[in-house]
Structures are given as structure tokens and as C-alpha cells.
Amino acid sequence: MKGSLALGRIFFGLAVVGSGVQQLCRQECVRLVPKAHADLATSFWWPAVISGLVLVAAGLAILANRKRRPAGITMVALLMLVLALYWPDVSAQPGRGFVWTNPAKTLALIGGAALLAGISTSGSAVNTVDRRAWWIGAGFFSLFLALGGVQHFVYADFVANLVPAWIPPGQIFWTWFTGIALLTGGVGLLIPPTARIAAMSVATMILLWVVLLHIPRALANPQDPGETSAIFEALALSGVGWLLAGTVHRAGNPDGTSRRATEL
Numbered sequence: 001m002k003g004s005l006a007l008g009r010i011f012f013g014l015a016v017v018g019s020g021v022q023q024l025c026r027q028e029c030v031r032l033v034p035k036a037h038a039d040l041a042t043s044f045w046w047p048a049v050i051s052g053l054v055l056v057a058a059g060l061a062i063l064a065n066r067k068r069r070p071a072g073i074t075m076v077a078l079l080m081l082v083l084a085l086y087w088p089d090v091s092a093q094p095g096r097g098f099v100w101t102n103p104a105k106t107l108a109l110i111g112g113a114a115l116l117a118g119i120s121t122s123g124s125a126v127n128t129v130d131r132r133a134w135w136i137g138a139g140f141f142s143l144f145l146a147l148g149g150v151q152h153f154v155y156a157d158f159v160a161n162l163v164p165a166w167i168p169p170g171q172i173f174w175t176w177f178t179g180i181a182l183l184t185g186g187v188g189l190l191i192p193p194t195a196r197i198a199a200m201s202v203a204t205m206i207l208l209w210v211v212l213l214h215i216p217r218a219l220a221n222p223q224d225p226g227e228t229s230a231i232f233e234a235l236a237l238s239g240v241g242w243l244l245a246g247t248v249h250r251a252g253n254p255d256g257t258s259r260r261a262t263e264l
Contacts, residue, residue, distance in 0.1 A: 004200065005119075008242030011207075012112055013062035015236035016075065020055030022229060023048045030229045054078060062116060072117025079110045097147075097154055104144040105233065111140030112240030115247065129247045138189050138199075141240050145186030145202060152179025164212060181205055189244065196248045203241025210234045 022030055029048045054074060061071035086103040093099055118133025152159050152175055159179075160171040167174060181201070188198030214234050218227040 002246070004242050004246030006246075008112075008203070008239045008244075008246055009062055009065065009068075009116070011235050011239030011242060012116065013059045013239075015232040015239060016055050016059030016062065018059075018232040018235075019229060020052040020057075020059060022225065022232070023052035023055070026225060028225075030225045051078065068119055069117045072113045072115070072119075075113035076110055076117065079106055079113060082106050083110070097151055100147060101151065104147045105237065107140040108144035108240055109236055111137035112236065112243055115240070115243050119247070134244070134247055137240065138195070138244055141199075141237075141244060142186040142189045144237075145182045145189070149179045149181075149183030149186060152176070152182065162213060164216070167212070178205065192248075196245050199241045199245035199248065203238045203245060206234055206238040206241065210238065 019030075027048050029051065055078075058071040058074045058078075061067040083103055083106045086099075086106070089099050090103060114133050115129075115137035118130035118137075120128050120130070156172065156175050156179075160175045163171040163174045165171060185198045185202035185205075188194040189202070191198075210231055214227070214231045218224075218231055221227045
């Protein structure tokens with residue numbers, strides 16, 4: 001699925017570049033540093049600038065379809081640091097479901113970056129996909145989808161307020177519908193016969209959120225950098241879904257060896 005691979009790579013790369021540019025322009029970390037560390041983000045400009053430069057460089061490499069492995073490894077390392085920064089919040093109140101949302105998103109993005117790192121080129125531009133990298137990506141993404149699906153029901157009132165009121169048949173309906181879609185997508189992704197359709201369906205749904213939800217909210221609240229960064233975040237997650245959809249049949253044999261695949 002050459003088209004799905006390219007789409008996932010472009011979405012992921014654009015999102016990474018956009019996040020880096022936003023940090024460089026604002027000279028502060030937006031969503032990259034957890035809220036509990038806001039003092040660090042606002043007191044020092046250099047973490048945002050350094051991480052912003054790393055994001056731009058990695059994103060451009062992904063977009064150019066060059067140096068995918070080092071770019072993916074770099075993103076995994078950066079996102080692992082971000083994941084560690086969430087630990088104080090999670091350990092302080094593990095029973096509050098919302099504290100798990102951002103760590104789960106970060107895990108999903110780590111999975112996408114690991115998958116990009118697992119796509120290698122050999123010989124005459126022939127790509128192979130590491131089976132373990134695919135399952136890391138699928139497992140982390142599935143975990144995020146399942147958590148998001150559950151939270152759509154636990155925090156139904158909050159989620160409903162995010163749904164544009166003009167979309168029929170109503171905000172609660174779409175809250176429940178997308179919750180079910182996230183849950184079924186997370187399960188379907190781990191079942192080989194349904195993995196590709198599940199990944200494509202979830203990727204399409206998240207992309208629709210970018211257009212219908214995140215872009216309008218960012219335009220309505222340009223002073224809130226979190227709304228703009230949410231666009232990049234959702235676009236990257238959609239990219240992970242497309243990457244998984246495009247590599248599900250290229251992830252190697254049961255013994256872990258890789259198969260040949262067509263060029264990206």
C-alpha cells in the first residue's frame with residue numbers, strides 16, 4: 001500500500017515540523033513539556049529552541065523520505081524523555097483517568113516513530129519493514145485508542161462539548177459513536193485479518209477531527225497555542241494510523257525475518 005505509507009509519512013513529518021516551528025516561534029514548549037513543568041518551559045527558552053530544532057530537522061528528513069531511521073530513532077528518544085516527564089502527574093493521581101491521556105498519546109507517537117525507524121532501504125531502493133517495529137507501533141497505538149474509547153464514555157459530557165453542535169444528529173451521539181469506533185479500532189488493529197481496515201478507519205476518523213474540530217478551534221482561539229499544537233498532534237496520530245495500514249502486509253514473516261516491499 002504505497003499510498004498509505006506515503007500519506008502516513010507526510011502527515012507525521014508535517015506534524016513534527018509544525019510542532020518544531022511553533023516552539024521556535026514562541027520560544028516555549030507547547031504540549032511537548034507537561035503542564036506540571038510549565039515553570040521550566042517559561043523560565044528557560046533553550047529547551048524549546050533545542051527541541052524545536054530537533055523536531056524541524058527530524059520532520060524535514062521524514063518529509064524528504066531520507067534518513068528515516070535516524071530521524072525515527074531521534075523522535076523515539078525525544079518522546080521517551082517527554083513520557084518520563086509525565087510520571088510525576090501519573091504517580092501522584094493514578095486513579096484520575098485524564099492524567100493517562102497525554103502519556104498514551106506520547107506512546108502512540110513513539111510507536112509511529114519506531115515504525116519509521118524500522119522501515120529500511122537496501123539494494124535498489126527496496127524497503128523492508130521490521131516486524132517488531134510494526135508490533136510496537138500497533139501495540140502502542142492500540143493502547144491509546146482503547147484508552148480514548150473508554151474516556152469518551154467516562155467523560156462523555158466533556159467530550160460532547162468538543163463536538164461541533166452543527167453536526168447532526170447531536171453531540172452525545174458522536175461522543176458515543178467515536179468512543180465505540182476507537183475501541184473497535186484498537187482491538188481490530190491487533191487482529192491480522194482486520195488490522196489494515198482498522199488502521200485506515202481510525203486514521204481517517206482522526207484526520208476528520210483535524211478538519212472539523214481542531215482547525216476551527218485554533219482559528220477561533222489564535223491566542224491559545226495549545227489549540228494550534230492540537231492540530232499537529234492529531235495529524236501525527238492520523239499519520240501513525242496510515243503508516244500502520246501501509247505496512248501491515250510488509251512487517252515480516254512469523255519468524256521475524258523481513259519481506260521485500262515496494263518503494264515508499
